[in-house]
Each structure stands twice: as C-alpha cells, then as structure tokens.
Amino acid sequence: GNSVTQMEGPVTLSEEAFLTINCTYTATGYPSLFWYVQYPGEGLQLLLKATKADDKGSNKGFEATYRKETTSFHLEKGSVQVSDSAVYFCALRNAGGTSYGKLTFGQGTILTVHP
C-alpha cells in the first residue's frame, strides 16, 4: 500500500539556519503531496502542496518540490525562525483505486529552533 517516510527527528537548529526535512513516498499512480504543520497546542494545518511531478509548493518561506524520479518531497527553508518550532508531517493523497482520496501521513518530524 501507500506509505510516507520522514527523516528521523527531532531536529534542533539555531535561528537563521537552513532547514531540510526529508520525505520519501511509495504510491501507485500519481498522488498529490502535502506538508502539514502542527504548532504547539494547535491542530494540523496545511503548509504547502504539490499535485504533479516537478511542481513546487511554497508558503511562509518553506518550499518543497515533487520529485517523481526519486519519489521525494523534501521540505526546505533558507532561514528558520523560533516561531517555526513545530511538528511537520509529510502526507500523500491517493490517486486512485479503492481508497481514492485517502490521506496518508508520515510519522512527523519535531523541529525546535533556538534563538
């Protein structure tokens, strides 16, 4: 079945450092890919998405490119802030089959940014 694998955490960075959180997936067909973020005490919210190969999703300085050849969707940010401290989830949405529309999540990566 479909699955999402994220890099092991937690990740601890200093403010203004470069961030990469790796995400790879296994899926049939051509799924859509998402990054969700969960700030402390809040619910999951969509950070960015990409719906086809080579698409780049971006929001709040974060970027991720849909790489079909490497089945990856790595999250990057050039300069992190303390306010970016949160848990980040990579997810995919089924393209077809009996579970069309099913949203499958990775295990999450905890990011802590220090001043």
Added chain:
Amino acid sequence: EAGVAQSPRYKIIEKRQSVAFWCNPISGHATLYWYQQILGQGPKLLIQFQNNGVVDDSQLPKDRFSAERLKGVDSTLKIQPAKLEDSAVYLCASSLGQFMNTEAFFGQGTRLTVV
C-alpha cells in the same frame, strides 16, 4: 468561515468503558475523515466518509470502534469497550471532496486517556 469543530477536547475514562466523540465538518464538505494520532506518531486513518457513505474503514478496529455520519454532515466515533492502547488524540478532518488537490482541514482533536 467556521472550521472543523470537535468535542469534547479532553476525555479520561477507565478501560472497558465506552466513549463517543463528535465532529461537525466545514459546511459543504462532502468528505470527512477520522484519524487516530498516538503520541510520537503520525495520524492514522480510521475511517473516511464520502457524504454518508463509507469509502475506507480498513484500519478501523470494528470489534470495538464504530462511526457514523448522520445525514452526511455531523459524525460520531464511538469506542466500546476502550482499551489502554486507545489512548491517543482523535482527529476529525473534512474536505470539499476526494479530489487529489483539495485541502483537508483538521479540527483540534479530542485527547483520550484510558486508565
């Protein structure tokens, strides 16, 4: 626009007791999801509804969990009887449809503790 509403926010019960969670999706959203998020893990899909029909309940422990979506709007998730391993946050999400590029909006979740 009102978000996804869930209640209660917190619940503590003893094992073998029963519990029910309620979800009110965003108005007009046809697709509704229930996820279980165990501490330190990513959300796991329990059941997906399209209007009032079940699309996917392959990971729902049907011997103890049940869910319904009344008239294709509100939904309830029930556990009877609860086990210690059911301690988790139960997330409800909704989206306009199952289409791959539509965003799923999440409620704040219900944190269940089984003692």
